[in-house]
Amino acid sequence: MDINNIKDLINNLFRGNITSEELKKLNLWYDSFNTQEEINIFSAETDNNEIVKQRILNGINSKRDKPKHFNNFFLLYKNVAIIFISISILLVSLIIYLDSTKIENEISWNEIKVSEGQKKIVTFLDNSKIIVNAGSYLKYPKKINQDSIEIYLEGEAYFEITPNKNRKFIVHTSSITTTVLGTKFNINAFNQDEETSVTLVEGRVKVEQKLNNINTNSYILKPLEKYLIINNQKEILRNISISEEIGWKDNVLIFSRKSLKHILKVLSRSYGVKFILTNNK
Numbered sequence: 388m389d390i391n392n393i394k395d396l397i398n399n400l401f402r403g404n405i406t407s408e409e410l411k412k413l414n415l416w417y418d419s420f421n422t423q424e425e426i427n428i429f430s431a432e433t434d435n436n437e438i439v440k441q442r443i444l445n446g447i448n449s450k451r452d453k454p455k456h457f458n459n460f461f462l463l464y465k466n467v468a469i470i471f472i473s474i475s476i477l478l479v480s481l482i483i484y485l486d487s488t489k490i491e492n493e494i495s496w497n498e499i500k501v502s503e504g505q506k507k508i509v510t511f512l513d514n515s516k517i518i519v520n521a522g523s524y525l526k527y528p529k530k531i532n533q534d535s536i537e538i539y540l541e542g543e544a545y546f547e548i549t550p551n552k553n554r555k556f557i558v559h560t561s562s563i564t565t566t567v568l569g570t571k572f573n574i575n576a577f578n579q580d581e582e583t584s585v586t587l588v589e590g591r592v593k594v595e596q597k598l599n600n601i602n603t604n605s606y607i608l609k610p611l612e613k614y615l616i617i618n619n620q621k622e623i624l625r626n627i628s629i630s631e632e633i634g635w636k637d638n639v640l641i642f643s644r645k646s647l648k649h650i651l652k653v654l655s656r657s658y659g660v661k662f663i664l665t666n667n668k
Contacts (some may be wrong), residue, residue, distance in 0.1 A: 503657075515549045516546075520543035534555070543576070545573045562597055570589055572587045573586040573633045594608060
């Protein structure tokens with residue numbers, strides 16, 4: 388029965404003119420959604436009309452809500468499914484894009500490890516040159532960026548960089564970063580040594596000393612100046628001896644006011660020979 392017929396039967400019930408056949412239909416309708424214990428609750432003689440009314444109202448609401456709730460559930464499920472599928476497609480597309488971008492932007496590196504007693508020379512297409520000293524490690528990108536070249540050094544190297552105002556040349560060590568446009572300079576930054584230094588031969592370089600994660604010391608070197616760090620304390624040396632600083636690249640080692648310990652360490656790297664001191668004096 389549709390809802391209009393149910394309403395007519397209920398009105399007849401409370402007006403007291405419902406027929407036995409109509410009462411039977413009303414009870415069958417009520418029984419279709421209620422428990423067996425409440426069969427035949429409708430009677431023309433009932434004196435608790437409020438209880439009957441409430442039960443009928445519950446029944447009507449139940450009949451109305453069930454299909455509506457059912458439809459809403461599947462409508463909601465359908466909408467959620469559409470949203471989920473759309474988001475999934477978006478996420479998959481994003482992941483594919485990020486992976487492809489990562490592969491495209493991933494830098495491939497050349498790594499050079501120079502054994503003690505050896506030297507190696509790296510030459511770039513613009514004729515920039517790096518001479519890597521014995522016992523040193525150098526890492527540089529296989530594909531050169533148009534805006535900058537970033538080099539990572541552990542040890543000592545001499546740089547002759549072709550001037551290019553549109554491209555920065557940056558050298559990173561564990562304690563300093565050196566930025567140049569076109570110049571000749573030397574960096575000495577062995578991790579096991581107490582000293583780290585940048586010596587400028589020609590041109591201009593900016594040296595940034597890493598103090599902590601936030602602060603840095605920066606200084607622009609002039610030719611024949613040396614930025615020296617000993618135990619995290621910086622010192623600027625002027626009018627330095629270029630031959631003493633970079634003579635190693637031409638197999639010339641010059642020592643002035645250096646300790647025997649320092650001299651033997653340099654000789655050991657340069658020639659791949661181990662020195663043993665048997666007398667501390």
